Amino acid sequence: MEIPKTYDPKITEDxxxxxxxxxxxxxxxxxxxxxxxIVIPPPNVTGVLHMGHMLNNTIQxxxxxxxxxxxxxxxxxxxxxxxxxxxxxxxxxxxKEKGIKKSDLTREEFLKYAWEWKDKYGGIILKQxxxxxxxxxxxxxxxxxxxxxxxxxxDVFIDLHAKGQIYRGVRMVNWDPQGLTAVSDEEVIHKEVNxxxxxxxxxxxxxxxxxxxxxxxxxxxxxxxxxxxxVHPEDERYKHLKGKRVLVPIINRSVPVIFDDYIDIEFGTxxxxxxxxxxxxxYNLGVKHGxxxxxxxxxxxxxxxxxxxxxxxxxxxVRKKIAKDLDEMGLIVKVEDIKNKVGYSERTxxxxxxxxxxQWFLKMDTISKPALxxxxxxxxxxxxxxxxxxxxxxxxxxHDWCISRQLWWGQQIPAWYDNKGNTxxxxxxxxxxxxxxxxxxxxxxxxxxQDEDVLDTWFSSWLWPISVFDGFxxxxxxxxxxxxxxxxxxxxxxxxxxxxxxxxxxxxxFITPDEKEHQRKIxxxxxxxxxxxxxxxxxxxYLTGIVRDKQxxxxxxxxxxxxxxxxLIEKYGADGVRVGMLLCSPAGNDLPFDESMCEQGRNFxxxxxxxxxxxxxxxxxxxxxxxxxxxxxxxxxxAKFNEQLNLINDLYSKYRMSEALMTTYxxxxxxxxxxxxxxxxxxxxxxxxxxxxxxxxxxxIIFFEKILKVLHPFMPFITEEIWHxxxxxxxxxxxxxxxxxxxxxxxxxxxxxxxxxMEVISNIxxxxxxxxxxxxxxxxxFEKVNQGEIIKSYDGIIIKLCNxxxxxxxxxxxxxxxxxxxxxxxxxxPISQNIDIEVEKERLAKDLEYNKGFLKSVEIKxxxxxxxxxxxxxxxxxxxxxxxxxxxxxxxxxEQLMSLS
RNA sequence: GGGAGCUUAGCUCAGCUGGUUCAGAGCAUCGCCCUUACAAGGCGAGGGUCACUGGUUCGAACCCAGUAGCUCCCA
Numbered sequence: 009m010e011i012p013k014t015y016d017p018k019i020t021e022d023x024x025x026x027x028x029x030x031x032x033x034x035x036x037x038x039x040x041x042x043x044x045x046i047v048i049p050p051p052n053v054t055g056v057l058h059m060g061h062m063l064n065n066t067i068q069x070x071x072x073x074x075x076x077x078x079x080x081x082x083x084x085x086x087x088x089x090x091x092x093x094x095x096x097x098x099x100x101x102x103x104k105e106k107g108i109k110k111s112d113l114t115r116e117e118f119l120k121y122a123w124e125w126k127d128k129y130g131g132i133i134l135k136q137x138x139x140x141x142x143x144x145x146x147x148x149x150x151x152x153x154x155x156x157x158x159x160x161x162x163d164v165f166i167d168l169h170a171k172g173q174i175y176r177g178v179r180m181v182n183w184d185p186q187g188l189t190a191v192s193d194e195e196v197i198h199k200e201v202n203x204x205x206x207x208x209x210x211x212x213x214x215x216x217x218x219x220x221x222x223x224x225x226x227x228x229x230x231x232x233x234x235x236x237x238x239v240h241p242e243d244e245r246y247k248h249l250k251g252k253r254v255l256v257p258i259i260n261r262s263v264p265v266i267f268d269d270y271i272d273i274e275f276g277t278x279x280x281x282x283x284x285x286x287x288x289x290x291y292n293l294g295v296k297h298g299x300x301x302x303x304x305x306x307x308x309x310x311x312x313x314x315x316x317x318x319x320x321x322x323x324x325x326v327r328k329k330i331a332k333d334l335d336e337m338g339l340i341v342k343v344e345d346i347k348n349k350v351g352y353s354e355r356t357x358x359x360x361x362x363x364x365x366x367q368w369f370l371k372m373d374t375i376s377k378p379a380l381x382x383x384x385x386x387x388x389x390x391x392x393x394x395x396x397x398x399x400x401x402x403x404x405x406x407h408d409w410c411i412s413r414q415l416w417w418g419q420q421i422p423a424w425y426d427n428k429g430n431t432x433x434x435x436x437x438x439x440x441x442x443x444x445x446x447x448x449x450x451x452x453x454x455x456x457x458q459d460e461d462v463l464d465t466w467f468s469s470w471l472w473p474i475s476v477f478d479g480f481x482x483x484x485x486x487x488x489x490x491x492x493x494x495x496x497x498x499x500x501x502x503x504x505x506x507x508x509x510x511x512x513x514x515x516x517x518f519i520t521p522d523e524k525e526h527q528r529k530i531x532x533x534x535x536x537x538x539x540x541x542x543x544x545x546x547x548x549x550y551l552t553g554i555v556r557d558k559q560x561x562x563x564x565x566x567x568x569x570x571x572x573x574x575x576l577i578e579k580y581g582a583d584g585v586r587v588g589m590l591l592c593s594p595a596g597n598d599l600p601f602d603e604s605m606c607e608q609g610r611n612f613x614x615x616x617x618x619x620x621x622x623x624x625x626x627x628x629x630x631x632x633x634x635x636x637x638x639x640x641x642x643x644x645x646x647a648k649f650n651e652q653l654n655l656i657n658d659l660y661s662k663y664r665m666s667e668a669l670m671t672t673y674x675x676x677x678x679x680x681x682x683x684x685x686x687x688x689x690x691x692x693x694x695x696x697x698x699x700x701x702x703x704x705x706x707x708x709i710i711f712f713e714k715i716l717k718v719l720h721p722f723m724p725f726i727t728e729e730i731w732h733x734x735x736x737x738x739x740x741x742x743x744x745x746x747x748x749x750x751x752x753x754x755x756x757x758x759x760x761x762x763x764x765x766m767e768v769i770s771n772i773x774x775x776x777x778x779x780x781x782x783x784x785x786x787x788x789x790f791e792k793v794n795q796g797e798i799i800k801s802y803d804g805i806i807i808k809l810c811n812x813x814x815x816x817x818x819x820x821x822x823x824x825x826x827x828x829x830x831x832x833x834x835x836x837x838p839i840s841q842n843i844d845i846e847v848e849k850e851r852l853a854k855d856l857e858y859n860k861g862f863l864k865s866v867e868i869k870x871x872x873x874x875x876x877x878x879x880x881x882x883x884x885x886x887x888x889x890x891x892x893x894x895x896x897x898x899x900x901x902x903e904q905l906m907s908l909s
Numbered sequence: 910g911g912g913a914g915c916u917u918a919g920c921u922c923a924g925c926u927g928g929u930u931c932a933g934a935g936c937a938u939c940g941c942c943c944u945u946a947c948a949a950g951g952c953g954a955g956g957g958u959c960a961c962u963g964g965u966u967c968g969a970a971c972c973c974a975g976u977a978g979c980u981c982c983c984a
Contacts, residue, residue: 013947198984272910349984397913398982405983501981591935592921598980600921608936611949618947625946667923670935685946692945770953777953783944811944862930869928874967883928890929 011624015617017581020729025138027728033076033744034143036083038490044080045494046072047473047546048144049507050152053088054095054129057136059555059563059601060500062573063593066586067552067665068498069142073721074660075495076143077748083491084143085476086134087150090126092418092465093187093355099125099417115416115460122417139574141582141724143744150476152468153419160480161419161468162435164518167535169433173371174411176423176431180291181367181410182351185309186358189414190367192464193407194506196351196360203348205276206331207341210237213253213262221246221254221265222341224276226348227286228334229326231256232315233304236263236282238293240271243278257339258317258330266297288362305361323361368412368421368461376406378516379509382544388512391550391663392596395501402505409510411464418462427455470510473497473545474518474537483537492519492539497546500554501596508549515545550663553598560600576606583723584609587669590722594666612673613726616719619681620730623708625697626690632701637804641687642707643755644762648679649714650754656718657751669722676715683766684711687805709734714749765802768835771828772810775837779826786813788838790822795832795896821907829855829900831893849908856901863894 028034036043046068051061068084076082099122100110110118134149150157168174181190206228209220221237234256239246249265256263263282270293271280284294285303294301304315311318311326318326334340351360380403382388383396390396412421423433424440432443437456445451474480479488493515499508519537520526526538555563555570563570576585587609593599652675659668688708690698712734720727720743731743772789781787789812803815821827822836826843829835869875870887 011946014949193983394914401912401983504982594922597922602920602936604936605921607949611947614947614949618950620946622946664923666921667934670923673935681947682951689946695945697945773952774954777941780941783942783952858930865930869968872967875928876967878967879928886929 011621013618013621015581015613015726017583017613017725018578021139021141021582021725024725024728025141028143028742028744029146031740031742033742034084034145035147036081036145038486039081041079041081043083043491043495044072044075045083045085045491046496046498047085047476047494048087049497049499049503050087050089050150050469050472051133052091052094053126053133053151054091054098055133057133057140057573058570059573059589060552061133061137062140062585063552063555063589063599064498064500065137065140065142066589067550068496069140069724070586070590070665070721071496071498072143073724073744074748076744077717077720077746079747082143083145083148085148085150085491086137086142086144086146087148087472087476088130088133088152089465089469090151090153090418092413092415092462093184093189093191095122095126096415096417097187097356118416136574139577139582140586143724148476152465152472156478156481157468157471157475158419160471160475161463162422163480163535164471164514165419165422165463165467166433166435168370168517171534173375174368174433175371176366176368178364178366179369179410180288180362181365182353183307183361183363183365184353184356184358185307185361186356187353187415188307190363190365190410190412191353191355191360192410192466192506195354197354198349198351200347201350203346203350204331205344205346206334207277207343208257208281208334209339209341210254210257210281212249213255215252221249221279222277223279223281224344225281226346227283227327228330229311229318229323230283230286230304231281231330232259232311232317233283233285233302234261234263234281235284235294235299235302236266236297238266238268238271238280238282239278240269240273241267242269243271243273245278257334257337266293266299268293268296285364286362291362291364301364303364305363307363309358309361324359367410368423368459368463369408370411370467372406372408375517376403376509376513378543379403379512382512382516388544388546389548391548392594394596395504395549395551398501399504399509403509409464411467412459412461413464414460415462418465419468421459421461421463423459425457425459426451466506466510469507470514471518473511474514479519479537479539480535488537489539489541493542493544494546496548496550498550498552501551502554504551511545516543519543548663551596553593553596555599555601558600558602563601571601571603576603580606580610581613581725583613583726584611587612587673587722590665590669591673592666595663612677613723615677615681616723616726616730619676619685619712620734622685622689623712624734626705627697627699628702628705629699630702632699634701634703635804636801637808638688638701638704640758640801641684641805642704644758645679645684645711646707647755647758648684648762649675649711649749650752651756651759652679653714653718653749653751654754672718672722676719680711680715684708686809716743717746717749720744720746761799761802764830764832765805767830769806769809771830771835772806772812772837775826775828775839776810779839779841781839783811786811788812788814788816790816790818790825790836790838792818792821792834792836793832794834794900821904823907827904829897829904831897834900834904845908849905852901852905852908856898856905859894859898859901863891863898866891866894 048068072082072084102125103110103121165174182193182196184191203226205224205226207222207224208228209222212219212221223237237254252265253262254265271278282290282293282299284291284299284301286305302314304312305323306312309323311321311323313319318329353360380400383390383399390399422435423431424437424444425431426444426448428448430444430447432440434440434443441451441453441456444456473492473494477487477491478485479492518535519539520529521540521542523538526536529536557563557569561569585606588605591605591608652671656668656671659671688704690700716727716731724744728743787810798817807815822838824843825836825838827834827836866887870891876884
């Protein structure tokens with residue numbers, strides 16, 4: 009059968025993925041083995057795969073495949089997130105296209121559309137992960153809004169409410185006027201923008217008509233909601249205003265002048281207009297000074313009735329209009345261009361309005377304590393470590409978490425209200441009725457209303473590592489006990505607080521590792537799960553970088569700068585894309601994406617493929633005698649492999665994935681293909697390859713299998729394909745479940761010897777290149793050993809790799825030959841063409857100069873009394889050796905120079 | 910405004926406890942080669958004042974201080 013020259017991923021990928029699925033290799037059930045568990049960061053259920061997912065999931069798959077091969081019971085739990093704001097926005101947009109307004113629908117009707125949408129598009133992203141080769145246990149696929157998980161969310165809410173951790177109140181929240189919902193602090197992105205700073209005159213009440221105080225504001229549209237002017241108590245400019253009132257322009261409302269050292273005297277005019285309804289700092293001032301709150305901007309970002317002017321117009325339109333009107337009234341002193349930070353909604357990119365509203369909050373002060381402690385004490389490790397600082401800073405300054413969202417898609421808050429302002433928190437309407445009747449005897453069931461809002465999506469995803477193992481539903485279940493705590497979490501630093509920190513909080517809140525403590529909690533009827541292995545949700549958090557385009561911009565749909573991962577896979581193969589991404593993305597570093605990286609990955613696939621073709625094409629002679637050169641080549645590669653495997657294992661243990669891959673890459677490409685295979689490759693005689701001896705062949709097959717295993721986590725498809733082509737195997741004998749090679753201590757002596765051999769080979773090749781000698785022309789080489797004993801074992805290899813007719817040892821210099829000097833010996837290469845003596849002399853002189861310089865630096869060091877006194881003895885011995893070597897080499901070069909002249 | 914981090918070859922990054930000629934890797938670049946595994950390849954070559962300025966030290970890419978630039982987080 010003719011094997012194609014290039015590897016074609018198209019014919020292998022789907023085949024092997026189906027094969028793995030068929031034999032349930034991804035499936036995990038608790039058993040006697042040690043578990044290794046990862047829960048996927050659940051992507052948005054209606055999302056499609058982007059490059060960030062690719063990177064993220066590749067890393068997870070590499071980890072899970074390696075651990076699977078190492079004999080762990082590897083379990084990777086997949087699933088999706090209901091992503092309330094994002095999904096609801098998509099559904100609203102889709103309905104709009106159909107001419108349906110959300111406001112015309114009932115909650116039930118809307119949710120019906122949303123579920124339809126979810127059912128239609130919900131599976132896409134998971135299907136795409138299959139293309140990447142993700143070896144998730146698909147039987148375990150979960151969704152944050154499925155019944156069991158939603159029930160857990162509701163129970164947790166009720167539990168935390170009962171513990172007094174959840175409260176409802178009017179607070180200043182971040183309001184998204186487009187999504188029409190509150191969002192948490194973490195969902196606000198502050199961007200620096202160009203703004204205008206307006207200097208506006210406010211008339212002093214009961215004073216001369218010419219008397220004004222000038223304030224500076226970037227938001228003149230909020231003037232209508234002003235309820236005070238604030239200045240610094242120490243500010244000499246305004247001391248005379250004590251006890252005075254000013255008139256708010258346009259609306260002519262009389263408001264007091266208040267004094268507070270919150271004011272920055274330097275900024276603007278040192279006078280601040282106070283709008284408690286529309287700025288968090290103003291709100292705090294308002295609370296402190298007992299100011300009136302006038303909410304002039306409605307939920308949709310348009311001016312409300314309370315504004316009295318410009319009612320119904322958008323705030324940004326009003327900003328321009330009001331500036332113009334003020335100017336016409338002669339109240340604008342000046343307008344400056346400034347840069348300031350403005351908050352945008354993470355989901356809708358609308359400008360966030362600080363807005364007072366009634367929301368539900370989770371107290372964070374005490375509940376977050378163990379989550380901070382256990383990261384600081386190393387119980388949970390962030391990789392790279394630098395994120396620990398950021399984490400600490402956030403956790404020490406954490407605010408209460410606004411968990412209600414004015415949306416329909418999500419878990420509806422289990423709070424119930426009667427018609428008299430009573431509230432209870434419980435699971436069902438029936439329960440609520442009973443509870444409410446205690447206070448409200450006449451209450452009828454129709455008058456019991458559930459809170460309209462849903463919970464923040466993160467209020468469900470923070471339970472993910474517990475709920476995917478049914479920890480809440482079945483707290484003593486085998487799954488939660490076996491798989492929890494999970495091992496590694498792979499995610500983006502952007503969601504360190506949104507998600508990672510909160511999962512840790514949830515772990516310590518709901519899981520108790522202590523049986524007695526658990527019993528105590530049970531008697532108190534708190535929600536609690538006993539897991540002897542610990543409360544933390546995971547041990548290691550691997551934080552990936554952000555995938556950026558060549559210009560360093562974050563890849564995003566709106567910019568259209570993100571390649572379609574599926575197209576990339578079709579073009580370069582899943583293995584190629586995986587390798588491309590991993591090659592240059594150390595943990596925590598951004599990944600500037602360039603397609604050429606995938607090309608490198610694809611080329612690597614091809615290299616492996618061709619190594620297979622070469623080996624596969626050999627005819628084996630069962631009686632053939634193994635040459636000395638082959639024998640030692642086998643010994644060398646065995647040592648090399650072990651050396652590199654030890655290194656690779658070590659890099660994995662430090663989560664240095666890029667480096668583990670690069671080391672593997674070089675092991676395969678350089679050591680195995682470029683050196684080993686060239687060394688043992690049978691010779692070509694009369695247009696035909698000679699057969700290979702069995703001993704070398706068998707060793708080579710074993711090496712190749714080991715190499716395929718080490719490659720497998722990175723390149724699952726090609727390795728599985730070759731695994732089955734290289735030997736007869738049973739259906740279930742797959743590399744995905746093969747054993748990871750065992751690393752033994754390598755033979756360092758042979759590796760050291762080989763470094764010299766390689767140097768010799770490289771020197772001879774360089775001479776060939778420099779003198780333009782055809783690779784086909786056989787050369788003679790002579791070696792004059794000056795130091796140490798003659799080791800002939802490697803001669804065969806040198807002869808083969810340099811295409812020599814002979815390699816001989818001499819005691820004298822060889823005249824009329826090119827030469828090079830190594831530490832221990834001189835080498836002579838006679839060539840047919842004339843030798844340009846001047847060129848040679850120049851070359852040798854350069855070499856001599858270099859070595860003399862080196863010797864000098866060593867001698868300076870050794871003659872330095874302080875060095876000799878302070879340096880470690882090994883260091884001094886080493887310097888002495890360097891000195892001796894350099895002296896020997898200088899001597900040899902000088903002799904050669906003499907012989908040339 | 911507060912905090913964290915980064916700056917090493919054209920690009921992306923290693924460089925551990927200061928000590929080998931320690932300045933490295935991959936890619937890219939430049940030569941030569943279509944040598945029966947692979948041109949998606951082979952062989953070879955060039956390329957860096959380790960951001961800058963000082964300091965500590967026998968010795969600094971590495972430790973310290975300052976300066977500049979960049980990034981991120983928080984307000």
